[in-house]
Amino acid sequence: MKHVLILALFLGCTVPGNDDDSADDDDSAPAWPVDDDDAADDDDAADDDDSVVPDLDQQIAALLASQTVPMGPLEPVAADPALVALGEALFFDPILSGNKDVACASCHHPAWGTSDGLSLSLGVGAVGTGPDRGVGAHPPFIPRNAVDLFNRGDAAWHRMFWDGRVEATPTGLMTPAGPDPLPGLSGVLAAQALFPLLDPAEMRGQPGDFTVLATPNEIAALQTPAEVWSALMDRLLAVPAYVDLFAAAWPASSPADLTLADAANAIAAYEATAFSFTDTPWDRYLRGDLEALRDVEKIGALLFLSTAGCATCHSGPLLTDQRFHSTGVPQLGPGQPGDAPLDTGRRRVTGDDADTFAFRTPPLRNVALSAPYMHDGAFLGLEEVVLHYADPTTTAADFDPAGLHADLIGTVQQDAAHLAALRASLSPDLPLNEGGEGLVGLSNLREFLGALTDPAALDLADQRPTSVPSGLPVP
Numbered sequence: 001m002k003h004v005l006i007l008a009l010f011l012g013c014t015v016p017g018n019d020d021d022s023a024d025d026d027d028s029a030p031a032w033p034v035d036d037d038d039a040a041d042d043d044d045a046a047d048d049d050d051s052v053v054p055d056l057d058q059q060i061a062a063l064l065a066s067q068t069v070p071m072g073p074l075e076p077v078a079a080d081p082a083l084v085a086l087g088e089a090l091f092f093d094p095i096l097s098g099n100k101d102v103a104c105a106s107c108h109h110p111a112w113g114t115s116d117g118l119s120l121s122l123g124v125g126a127v128g129t130g131p132d133r134g135v136g137a138h139p140p141f142i143p144r145n146a147v148d149l150f151n152r153g154d155a156a157w158h159r160m161f162w163d164g165r166v167e168a169t170p171t172g173l174m175t176p177a178g179p180d181p182l183p184g185l186s187g188v189l190a191a192q193a194l195f196p197l198l199d200p201a202e203m204r205g206q207p208g209d210f211t212v213l214a215t216p217n218e219i220a221a222l223q224t225p226a227e228v229w230s231a232l233m234d235r236l237l238a239v240p241a242y243v244d245l246f247a248a249a250w251p252a253s254s255p256a257d258l259t260l261a262d263a264a265n266a267i268a269a270y271e272a273t274a275f276s277f278t279d280t281p282w283d284r285y286l287r288g289d290l291e292a293l294r295d296v297e298k299i300g301a302l303l304f305l306s307t308a309g310c311a312t313c314h315s316g317p318l319l320t321d322q323r324f325h326s327t328g329v330p331q332l333g334p335g336q337p338g339d340a341p342l343d344t345g346r347r348r349v350t351g352d353d354a355d356t357f358a359f360r361t362p363p364l365r366n367v368a369l370s371a372p373y374m375h376d377g378a379f380l381g382l383e384e385v386v387l388h389y390a391d392p393t394t395t396a397a398d399f400d401p402a403g404l405h406a407d408l409i410g411t412v413q414q415d416a417a418h419l420a421a422l423r424a425s426l427s428p429d430l431p432l433n434e435g436g437e438g439l440v441g442l443s444n445l446r447e448f449l450g451a452l453t454d455p456a457a458l459d460l461a462d463q464r465p466t467s468v469p470s471g472l473p474v475p
Contacts, residue, residue, distance in 0.1 A: 056298040057290050063305040064286075069316040073283040074365070077153040077276040079269035082248040087270025089245060090263055092475065093468035094212075095235055096197060098205030098219035099124055101212050103468075104193070104267065106133070106475045107146040107202075110460035113369035114149040114275055119377025119404060120333045121146040123202040124209075129475050134405050141408065142201050143336050143343050145377040148370035150457065151318065151363070152189050153272020159322045160192035162359045162375045165349045177225040182261040190268035194260065197232060198225055212472070229260040236263060241469035274463055277366060277454035285451075293451055300448025303441055308389075309431035310445070313361045319452070324358035325427040328392035330378045330399040331357075331413040341413060345375065357425045366457045368450050380404075386445055393432060396422055 064071055090096065094103045107121045108114050109129050116122075117130040125139035144162055152160075160166040167174045168188045175181050175191055177198075185191050196202040200220065209217040222228050236242045237255050246255070250262055282301075284292035293301065304310040315321050324346040335341035336348060346355035359375040373379040379388060380403050388395045397419050401412045426432070468474055 056295060056302065060298060060301050060305065063302065067305070067311065067315065069321070071286070071311070071315065071319075072317050073286040074151055074154060074276075074278040074317050076278050077151075077272045079153075079273050080249070082245075083266050083269040084273050086242075086245040086249040086263075087266035087268065088274070088465065089242070089469050090236075090267050091270050092465055093470050094472045094475070095239070095468070095470040096232055096263075097124065097203040098200075098217040099209050099211050100470070100472055101125070101127075102203045103475050104196070105464070107196075108149050109475065110274075110463035113366065113371075113457075114460075115146045115370045117371070119145060119372045119380075119408060121202075123196075124200070124205050134407075140201065141333055141405075142199075143333050144375055145372065147362070148366065149271050149275045150366045150370075151276055151278070153268065153276060154318060156316065156318055157188055157322070159360060160188045161195075163346050163349050164322075164324060164360050166192045166195065181225060182229065182259055182264070184259065184261040184265070186265040186268055189271060190261070190264040193264040193267045194225070194229065198228055204228065233258065233260045233263065239469050245469065275457075277457045279456060280365070280454045281451040282448075283454075294447070296444055296447045297451040298448075299441060300444035300446070300451075303445055304448055308445060310389075312429055312431070314364050319364035320361040322360060324355060324360055325430060326357040326359075326422075326425040327389075327430055328395055328422055328426055329357075329359075329374045329376065329388070330396040330401075331418070331422070332376050332378055332401070332404065332408055332411045334411065341411065342418070343376065357422060358427065364449065364452050366453050368453050369457060378404075382446055382449055383442065386442055389431070391432075392426065392430060393423055 091104045094100045094106075096103065102123055106126070106129070107116045107123070109116060112130040116133065118134055120141040120143065122133045122138050123142055126133040128135070147162065158168040165176050166188055172180045173185060173188065173191050176195060181191070181194065198204055200206050205217045205220040207217075207221040209220055211217055219228055219231055222231060237246070237258070243255060246253075246258055246262065249266055250258065253262070281292045281297065304314075313321050313323070313325060326345070331342055333341075333343070336343045339348070344356045346358040346360075347353065349355075362373070367373075368382065371379075371381055373382070373385050378399070379385045397414060399412060399414065401409045404412075465474060
């Protein structure tokens, strides 16, 4: 019974081991109530009755004290305003893409939880924002889901991308372009910003392409990362407004001294400050405001920290161990070069078969705002994620792709050989609840995940500038 999924109230099932059809009326029901969605408000008697839920705060405190990595609150990130102003312009300006049609914000838009609302992103050639980029004719899907950018400027981050291919190590930055690819990078967030610029599908474009201004794409035909980054810097410094912004951000540097590392550092400074949200109910609770969480959320926190096993991987202030785990997520989309139609995840970085289908644990800050979920966006809602972990051995075989984008439905991999390989790859630290037999209150976990949302992140419409220095359309 330690890890059994209670879906009695969510799916209309009976609680395992309960002979009465009504879990609410049975005195043998679990000591921790599973909340009904229709009764998840502060006035609900079950929420506030201390005789039903004894000493929740003490139980949470004991579990927090037992965590290997302390799960404290996050603190805001600050940066030089002039650097942030430059970074904001660069983040929203399509000038950094070969065809001048894709900006960082195209796939990481504030209106879509700093992602794009798509299972898999669309880059060069797509139009619009959010899911509208997938309406009508569109370019091929990129193999992975666009990660959110919430709190990515926190100093604890040392791995970027789903497969961790950009990483801070004791000897320096490790990247697909080699160690420390540009001198002066401020950290992993800045280094990460360099690599979508090199990808022909994401931002670079193809040789022979033309920009949206009907000029040749001079970036696509270049041979090396250094050449691409240098040419993009030339583009920026040909715009007088960018010369001024760089001068304000880097007053001691002449234009000749600037490199794209300076631009990447500015983008990182903008992302770190604009998307730093540290006033969630969970943060307030961790700072000592015991009224910041409702009882249904506290019950979810108890489950998260104990029997549900979530905190095994979603640990620390960022709610990620930044490690790599194979969790049996259904594979869909075009797959990666050399592995298509599959995406073998971390194995593509390490070459180690033990890393097959392993992806970095996603953080959970503002997680309710950044659907779809997982490396390929297979799960469209948090309920699907929680149900998956009820029995990760069967999700891929039972997966129904009907809710996916029409062009992705036929890409789901469910042949017997792949399913066997996927199951064999499951990480040893993954709680296995075969047959769905475990104890997890679905609605309570969902309530707790909702408590990881900072109210200030709910509406980020004012993050989008009305114009950018290049004069190109702002996504």
